[in-house]
Amino acid sequence: MKSGCEGPEAGAGRVIELPILKNSAAPKNEIRESKAGRWRAASLVVLYLLMIAHIIQWRLTGQTVSPIEPSESMYTLQNGAINAGFIFFILAILATLIFGRFVCGWGCHIVALQDFCGWLMKKCGLTPRPFRSRLLVFVPLIVALYMFVWPTVSRFIIKPANESLFPQFTNHLITSDYWATFPTVAVAIPFLFICGFMTVYFLGSKGFCTYGCPYGGFFSLADQLAPGKIRVTDACNECGHCTAVCTSNVLVHAEVKQYGMVVDQGCMKCMDCISVCPNDALYFGFGKPSIAVKKTSTKNYPLTWPEELAAAAVFFLSFLAVWDVYQLVAMLMALGIAMVTTFLAVRTWKLISSSDLSFHRWNLKAGGVMKKAGWAFLSFAAVWIGLNVHSGYVRYHERAGAAAYERIRIPDELALARANPARWLSASDVASIKDGKEHFNAAMRTGLFVNKEALSKLAWIEYLSGDSEQAIRSLTKAAEHQDPQGKALSLYYRGAILNRLGRPEQALESLNEALIERPDLVSAREEKGEALWRLARRDEAVLTWTDAAKNSSLPIANNLLAGASFASGRDEEAAAYQDQADRATPNDPLFHWMLGLRLQNVGMLDLAEKHFERAIELNPEFKRARN
Ligand code: SF4
Ligand code: SF4
Numbered sequence: 001m002k003s004g005c006e007g008p009e010a011g012a013g014r015v016i017e018l019p020i021l022k023n024s025a026a027p028k029n030e031i032r033e034s035k036a037g038r039w040r041a042a043s044l045v046v047l048y049l050l051m052i053a054h055i056i057q058w059r060l061t062g063q064t065v066s067p068i069e070p071s072e073s074m075y076t077l078q079n080g081a082i083n084a085g086f087i088f089f090i091l092a093i094l095a096t097l098i099f100g101r102f103v104c105g106w107g108c109h110i111v112a113l114q115d116f117c118g119w120l121m122k123k124c125g126l127t128p129r130p131f132r133s134r135l136l137v138f139v140p141l142i143v144a145l146y147m148f149v150w151p152t153v154s155r156f157i158i159k160p161a162n163e164s165l166f167p168q169f170t171n172h173l174i175t176s177d178y179w180a181t182f183p184t185v186a187v188a189i190p191f192l193f194i195c196g197f198m199t200v201y202f203l204g205s206k207g208f209c210t211y212g213c214p215y216g217g218f219f220s221l222a223d224q225l226a227p228g229k230i231r232v233t234d235a236c237n238e239c240g241h242c243t244a245v246c247t248s249n250v251l252v253h254a255e256v257k258q259y260g261m262v263v264d265q266g267c268m269k270c271m272d273c274i275s276v277c278p279n280d281a282l283y284f285g286f287g288k289p290s291i292a293v294k295k296t297s298t299k300n301y302p303l304t305w306p307e308e309l310a311a312a313a314v315f316f317l318s319f320l321a322v323w324d325v326y327q328l329v330a331m332l333m334a335l336g337i338a339m340v341t342t343f344l345a346v347r348t349w350k351l352i353s354s355s356d357l358s359f360h361r362w363n364l365k366a367g368g369v370m371k372k373a374g375w376a377f378l379s380f381a382a383v384w385i386g387l388n389v390h391s392g393y394v395r396y397h398e399r400a401g402a403a404a405y406e407r408i409r410i411p412d413e414l415a416l417a418r419a420n421p422a423r424w425l426s427a428s429d430v431a432s433i434k435d436g437k438e439h440f441n442a443a444m445r446t447g448l449f450v451n452k453e454a455l456s457k458l459a460w461i462e463y464l465s466g467d468s469e470q471a472i473r474s475l476t477k478a479a480e481h482q483d484p485q486g487k488a489l490s491l492y493y494r495g496a497i498l499n500r501l502g503r504p505e506q507a508l509e510s511l512n513e514a515l516i517e518r519p520d521l522v523s524a525r526e527e528k529g530e531a532l533w534r535l536a537r538r539d540e541a542v543l544t545w546t547d548a549a550k551n552s553s554l555p556i557a558n559n560l561l562a563g564a565s566f567a568s569g570r571d572e573e574a575a576a577y578q579d580q581a582d583r584a585t586p587n588d589p590l591f592h593w594m595l596g597l598r599l600q601n602v603g604m605l606d607l608a609e610k611h612f613e614r615a616i617e618l619n620p621e622f623k624r625a626r627n
């Protein structure tokens, strides 16, 4: 008995309606079930089991092989970190150069999701229909070049004189932080839903592979060069069964007739066509690569060239709008969202401009009259596109705020050396602070989620603008949403500001929290010592500064220790600390001034004076700062 959502096309043995069948000499038109499909499903299930086993092994032992994900190659090319993902990607491309895109068909977890979604749709009587665009098919390759070639090219073009063309390679094959480069589960679920399911529903059974996957950009290029191809014998009678089962939307019967092999770079060597061919006319074999064949397009494209250009513009704008918005949407997810947006925009346009339109089995418009399904489609498209526009507004302000933040030149240490750093700000800093505050506030006011990075930047801008209380509130909120690294920094900055405001108890609390997240954060230890000193817990302060000085050659802790030793009358010890501090202090008037202020804050006035004088000696302009 069929389940409620099973349709006439579900399962094997369905009847295809390719026109070519009318001329077929096949006794009947039933397509036999693909045996390769079962093997492929098993391979993809094993893949998921291996991924789960990998995570379990990491959780149990605390260390494991770094993620076997092609995206990890970016870190190799940018930072020189050789990892398992890079090695896998290189091997996969080399294998594709010989055998074609087997890795895509048999070893990708996203293709498994897409196939699963396609299978579910068929169970519900829906056949994924491919969305065809001549321009957007180049997106995967362009993104692949940006991700994997641009880092090296940009290094070559804007290479600083002292940097080599390639980064210095380091071994990152084993990691204890397996999840470091992955999104959180809360982000991964919508990512998999959009890229594995929505793209199939709207764009066809390999929607994400065709329009969104940068790895596919390289694999399809390599496939063109591969001698391994699906080829045909004389036994073919053009029945079309092969085309009917191909989930990569390849017109197999037409290609094998025209070229003697499948030349479409979307072919993932799933072997379904070979398995279902009633005449056993197809086989996998080696020979001429498809690049050596002069091709003419066998596909119909529903978009005119102006529509293609408009679709490309929508895609580009949508991608810019959502990529990294709220610091949540990763590049691959943004590509998936942008493709869905483009499809909806194109369909909406067609729905408005034509008198008849259907989508899957729904009649959206007939004889110029909009049907209920049409209104439902329009409503969904309006909400989706509206959310995109909203994201674009937020992202614009996030970007503009971040750009203003980058333009601020005052060094952190100097700004943090006194409660209100206004007098140290240049006119351009003041303008950037105003700009940054406006943009970040606009993004925060209208955003649907907290952007933790933007929030911590806004906090810094608020502090620089003299609004320390608001900065403290923003840092507290940012810390609530950040990972341990970011949280430690926010708590440290909050502690430092509280110290400057003369609230050492609260500062101590914040700095202790920061050090729980990151015990190696030396600057938090220096600030903690300062809070303890102000609370008259001087022995603990000295111990804390000693700890900080042990782990770093930074001069602040040694100067503070020198001041503490002077205060206790241990002049010889103080001189030794000072000597150590002087050796690490840069010959920079700003740095000396900052040291003077830090020492002044804790009442070590003589030592502070020494640094003020040195700053004036190096730059007489600093004399004005004393007045
Ligand atoms: S194109 Fe990308 S998503 Fe598709 S199967 Fe290949 S690697 Fe996976
Ligand atoms: S290759 Fe096989 S399945 Fe495809 S058209 Fe020819 S006979 Fe039919």
Ligand code: SF4
Pocket: 230, 242, 245, 246, 247, 248, 249, 250, 252, 262, 266, 267, 268, 269, 270, 271, 272, 273, 274
């Ligand atoms: S052409 Fe054949 S092997 Fe290639 S994807 Fe389609 S069904 Fe699979």
